[in-house]
Amino acid sequence: MAQIFSRAADTWFRVAMLVIVGGLIGVFIVAMLLERSDYQTGRGWTVDQPVPFSHQHHAGALQIDCRYCHAGVERSARAGFPPTHTCMSCHSQLWTQAEMLAPVRRSLEEDRPLRWNRVIKLPDYVYFQHDVHVQSGVGCVSCHGQVDTMPLLHKAEPLSMSFCLECHRDPAPRLQPRETVADMAWHTDEDRRHLGERLMREYRVDPAGLTSCSVCHR
Template sequence: MAQVFHPRSGLYAKLAMLAFAMLLAAAIFAWRSVTAEPESESEAVEQPVPFSHQHHVGEVGIDCRYCHAGVETDAFAGIPPVSTCMTCHSQLFTDQPPLAPLVESWRTGVPLRWNRVYDLPGFVYFDHSIHVAKGVGCVSCHGRVDRMPLMRRVAPLSMKWCLDCHRHPERFVRPREEAFAMDDREPGDDDALGMHLVDAYRIDRRRLTDCSVCHR
C-alpha cells in the first residue's frame, strides 16, 4: 500500500503547533505590555537644564501656552526654543552654573536636546489640540506640574487609561477656559456639568472607542 503522508509529517505538524504557540504567547505578551498599568509613577527625567515647573508655573505663574505654544493648534504641544527661555534669562540668573548649557546653546545656536517625559509608541496617534478644544485639562494627563521641581510622568499612557477617558468623557472634560488651570479636581466631581459640556463641545462618544481614532 502506498504511503499517504510523508514520514516526517508528524514532526512538521508538531513544529507548526509549537511555532503557533510561541507566536500566540508573543502576541499576548505584547498586548499586556501595551495595556498594563504601571505599578508606580515614573521618576523625574534628567534634563540638560534642571527646569522647574514648580518655580515657573507654581511660583512665577507662567501660563502653559507661553512655552508650549502649539498646544491649542498642533498635535504636538511644542518644546520652547532657547529664545523663549532667554526672554527672561538674558537678564536673570544668566551666570548661574545650572543655566550654562542654556546660555551656551543661545551663544552657539546649537539647540538643547531635551529628554521626552511622555513618549507614545509610533503606532499611537495623539493630538494635543483636539483634547484642549474639547475641554481636557493639562492636569488630567500631566498632573500638578506646578508642584514638580523636576518633570515626571504621572499617567501610564496605557490603552486602558486612554479608554477610561474615551468611554466616560463627561468625567474629565471641563470648561475650555479652565483647561490650563492647576487644581485638584477629581474625575466625576460634577457629572451634570460634564454631560452638558460633552453635548456643548459636540463630543461624539460613539466614535471615541473606534480603533481608527488612535491607530491610523
C-alpha cells in the first residue's frame, strides 16, 4: 500500500497542536492580566475636571474634612459632589479673580451646577452604599487611598470584586472608630484585629452575610 503521509507528518501535527494549545493558553493569560491591569481598572489614572481641584491642598494642607464637600457620605448611598455654593463659601473671599476658578464663578452667576466627572465609577450591576460603610467604621482611606496627598484625584484601589470580597470576608482589621473615618492620618496603638472585632460587635457588623451575592448585586 502506498504511503499517503510522509514520516514527518506526525511530528508536524504534534507541533501544530502544541502551537494552537500554547496560543490559546497565552491568549487566556494575556486576557487575565489585562483584566487586572491598571489600564482596565483605572487605578492611578486621573480624570479631566471642569476645575483642577487639588485634594492635596484642600484635604491635606488646609485639613478640610471630607464631609464638608461630600456631605451625603454619612447618610446616603452616594457621597455627593459639592454644590457651587460650598466652593464659594471660601472663594467668594479667597482667590476671587483666579483664572482657574472662572468656571466656579460662572456656575454661580448662571445658577448652573458644575459638571464634575467621576473618578470612581462602579458598574451598573454593582450596588454600593457609602453610609453603610461609614457607619460600620470603614475609613475613607481604605478605598480612596491617601487623597490628602493627591494634587489631582486618582483611583487608588482597583475596587474589583476580589478587593471588596477580601474585606467582606474579614472586615475586622480594616475597621476604625466611626468618628475617625475621615481622618487620613488616623493611627492606633491597639491591635487592629482586636479593635476591629470589638467594633464589629458594637456596630453590629456580621460577616456571615456579607459575601451573599444579593449584598452587592440587586
